[in-house]
Amino acid sequence: MRASIATLALAGVLACASPLAAAEAINVPAPDFTLESRSGENLRLQDHRGEVVMLNFWASWCGPCRQEMPLMDELYSQYKDLGFTILAVNVDENRDEAHRFLDKVPVNYPILYDPESSVSELYEVQAMPTTVMIDRNGNARYLHYGYQPGYEDEYEQQIRELVRE
Template sequence: MKKRTVFGFKAFLTGLMLVACSTLSAADKVAAPDFTLKSLTGENLRLSDFRGQVVLLNFWASWCGPCRQEMPILDEIHKKYEPLGFAVLGVNVDLKSEKAIDYLRGTPVKFPILLDPKSKVSEQYSVSAMPSTAIIDRDGNVRYVHAGYKTGDEEKYKNKIKELMRE
């Protein structure tokens, strides 16, 4: 039964990630798969440790132009909303973590960067485009997904973050 649930969730998220963006209602109750990844600081971080906060989970790679464009914007969003119970988690999928480290030397961010060089977590979330973003509510449910990035998408993120923080 568990495999069926995971397969169903993967198929569901795959469908969502294939569209530009999708909003899920609270009634949908699609639980975000929990995971633990090593951060750039060397500590292991677990998604469930952020329960009670709204979380923007962003999958990115150093070779991805739109990811590079989006990164400073995500840092600004993180700085603005973190005091209100919000977190950004950047999940880097580069095969070699050094590439992410090199990029971040020139574009430092304050939010945690997690390393997923074998793409295990991105597989759990059925990531099919770079960057890909999931916004998770305080109860740990995926409520919004977005594939890709173009200027202006951050307004969609901010609107969803504010909506979920009001719940």
């Protein structure tokens, strides 16, 4: 029951947020999920409780994703030792497209696959990329739609805030 309430609360926030907004401040429980990772193991969001998680939804056809992902990799390298991780959820139906993308834009953080868009639907993803910043207690705190140069500065500010809590 609690998961469905959290899902409804997050969906309501996502549905009301403007797709043109760089970020929305929110504070609702992030719905749990499990997806297969690029390494072949299943990763569960709940297993990252105690860490700050940048949950990023992306696609191989997304030009802004191509710009954003190397910058996210820099943030991952800089803050991973402070209890920060990135879970990048690929929404392509064909995993080979994601692999071709990652050959050109390599990253060191975990890549997850959501070919049926079940997690994307759970989070009511409306734009590519979509990023949700999740605090150590499992609460979605910030929501970002799209990417434009400079958003990484806002990401870093939010990461710093959340790792200090």
